[in-house]
Structure formats: C-alpha cells, structure tokens
Amino acid sequence: MNQQELKTHLLSTCVSQLATRRAAVDKILANVALSLKEETKSSAGDKHETGRAMLQLERENAGKQLAEIEKLEAILQRVSSAVSSDPVHLGSVVMTSQANYFISIPVGEIKTETGIFYAIGVGSPIGQLLLGKQEGDVVRFRESVLKIGRVY
Numbered sequence: 095m096n097q098q099e100l101k102t103h104l105l106s107t108c109v110s111q112l113a114t115r116r117a118a119v120d121k122i123l124a125n126v127a128l129s130l131k132e133e134t135k136s137s138a139g140d141k142h143e144t145g146r147a148m149l150q151l152e153r154e155n156a157g158k159q160l161a162e163i164e165k166l167e168a169i170l171q172r173v174s175s176a177v178s179s180d181p182v183h184l185g186s187v188v189m190t191s192q193a194n195y196f197i198s199i200p201v202g203e204i205k206t207e208t209g210i211f212y213a214i215g216v217g218s219p220i221g222q223l224l225l226g227k228q229e230g231d232v233v234r235f236r237e238s239v240l241k242i243g244r245v246y
Contacts, residue, residue, distance in 0.1 A: 095207045097246045101187055102175045104196040104204055108213050109170060111201045116163050122156040166199045169215075173198050177246045182224045184216055190240040197221055 095103070130149050173185040182188055188195045194211045196204065201213040214221045223233045224242070231242045 097177045097187070098175070100206060100208055101177060101185075101196075101246070103206060104187065104211055104213065105170070105173055105175050105185075105198065107204050108173075108196070108198050108201050112163060112166055112170065112199065116160070116167075119156050119159045119163060123153065123160070126153045126156065169199050179246065181226045181228045182242075182245055183226075186224075187211070187244075187246050188224055188227075188242060189244040190242050192238055192240050195220065195224065197224065 126149050130146065130153075169184070175185075178186070180186075182197060184197055186197045188197065194209055196211050196213045197216060198213050200215045200218060204211045204213055216222070216225060220235055223235055227233060227242055227245075229242055229245050233240050233242070
C-alpha cells in the first residue's frame, strides 16, 4: 500500500466509524421521539411524569452526542487525503519509533496492511506534541521518547 492509498484508507475508516456513531445516535433520537409520542397520560401520574423525564434526559444526552459528532464531521471535511511533506498538521500520517498516528479525529486504533495506526485529534496530548514537527524530530511523551521517522 503506497502513501496515498494508506492515507485515503485511514481517512475513509474515520469517516465510516463516524457515520456508524451518527446512525446509532440518530436511532436513539428516533426511538425517544417515538416513545414520547406514544406516552399517554395514565392514572398513575407520577409514574408517567418520571417516564417522560427519563426520556427527556435520554434525548438531551443523545443531542449532546450528536453535536460532538457534527464537530468531528466538520474537522474531517478539512482533512485532505493528499500526501504532503509539510510539518505535522491536520491530516498528516506520522510514523514514529513507538507508534504510528493519523492526525484527524479521535477514533482509536486502525489496522492496515502497513501496520497499526492511531487516529488522534489535534487536541490530544500526543497530537499537540506532534503538531509542527518534522521527520527526524524527537518528542518526549510521558516516559517515552518518540523519534519521528516519516511524515506525509
């Protein structure tokens, strides 16, 4: 797998995982809306109000998750799949002596033919350390020393 194919694969995996998260939240919101619609006033008023309150809380939590997903989608739209030799930036693939990273959104481990890559956000501690660095630079993260081997 060449650099372009790898970067495209990593990006599409992030898009796919985010779409899966969105579908799950959309399903929760649809189920809550349906439950609220079907909820009828019963003679046990307190039980009815408690049920509605729980559904409202569930809807609020799902709404917060949806807002976070929308932020991540906006970040992904700014990620280019083009190979670049610039210093580490949003969209860079960074290979270090300890691990490989895709600077994009936090979706975790992605297995490829080339190896394991960690999709991380620019706001993560390691993401902040790597931003602006170039091949050959060394960064210290916790107890480890990471030497940047390749950036594209």
